[in-house]
Amino acid sequence: MIKWFAAILGAVFFRFPGAILGFILGSLLDTTSGKNGRGFKTVFSQQQKITPADFELNLLSLSSIVIKADGKVNQTELDYVRRYFVSAYGKEHANATFRSFNEIIKSRQISAQRICMYINQHTRYPSRLQILHFLFGIANADGIVSDSEASEIGKIAGFLRINFKDFESIKAMFFKTGDHAYKILEIEKSATDAEVKKAFRTMAKKYHPDKIQHMDEIHIKGAEDKFREVQKAYDQIKKERGIV
Incomplete structure (x- = not known):
């Protein structure tokens, strides 16, 4: 397959960082190299899911960008x-994965845009x-999300084609400001009680764990965390307004 050949070439000329980028670029070429009656298929015609190995590599690369942001x-x-990968794949697999992660952390040649392009073509919005x-x-693991971390995550969100309101909603789950509950529900503080109730139903549906049942258990747990944050935001607004 092209992606493995490209990874080998990248490793030869640029060592491990080259292997990472070669693998990602080769994966894109693999996607576009199949032929149909009119010529080459476009990447947008592909419906295949990202493989576990691909997903791990890309996720680790994005993680390294956030970790080094400040x-x-x-x-x-x-x-x-590390705890995330142990929970998702087991200790033995996580140990092997982290040997690669140490190299990724040292790399300065990781392109968030290229990684996100590949992820966009092989995963669904949820x-x-x-x-x-x-x-x-990750950014909040030390108790605070720095401005530089939030900025890098914002760029990644743009590359992942996540709309601004959804970005602000998830960001508000980690930035507890005076209006964070409203931001989580993607509404203004001036919203009516009826609009608050409607927003809760919409967000509860959007972040329901059933949306990502095709992913690993650890990702489903993350969806459950988001779902609980939506519920907490709604409960807070109900309490403040006396909504029954």
Whole structure:
């Protein structure tokens, strides 16, 4: 397959970072190289899901961008990613994965835009929302999401084609401001009680764990976390307004 050949070439010329980028670029070429009656298929005609190995590699690469966003590598954030992979794939697999992650962390040649392009072509929107939630979880592992981390995650969200309101909703789950409950529900503080109730139903449906049943259990747990944040935001607004 092209992606493996490209990974080997990348490793030969640029060592491990080249292997990562070669694999991602080769994967894109693999996607476009199948032929039909009119010539080459476009990447947008492909409906195949991203493979577990592809997903892990891309997720680790995005994780490294967030971890290095504030100019240092925080051990608490590294531990967060490690616990995530242990929960998702088991300790033995996580140990093997983290040997690669150490190299990814050292790399300066990771393109979030290329990675997100590949993810966009092979995952559905609810899955990308969960990736965004995971990245904010990394940034928040040390108790605070810095402006530089939020900025990098914002760029990644743009590359993942996540709309602004959804980005602000998930961000508000980690930034507890005076109006964060309203931002989570994607409404203004001036919304009527009826609009609040409607927004809750809409957001509860959007973040329902059933939306990502095709993903690993750990991602489903993340969806459950988002779902609970929506419920907490609604309960807070109900209490403030005395909504029955």
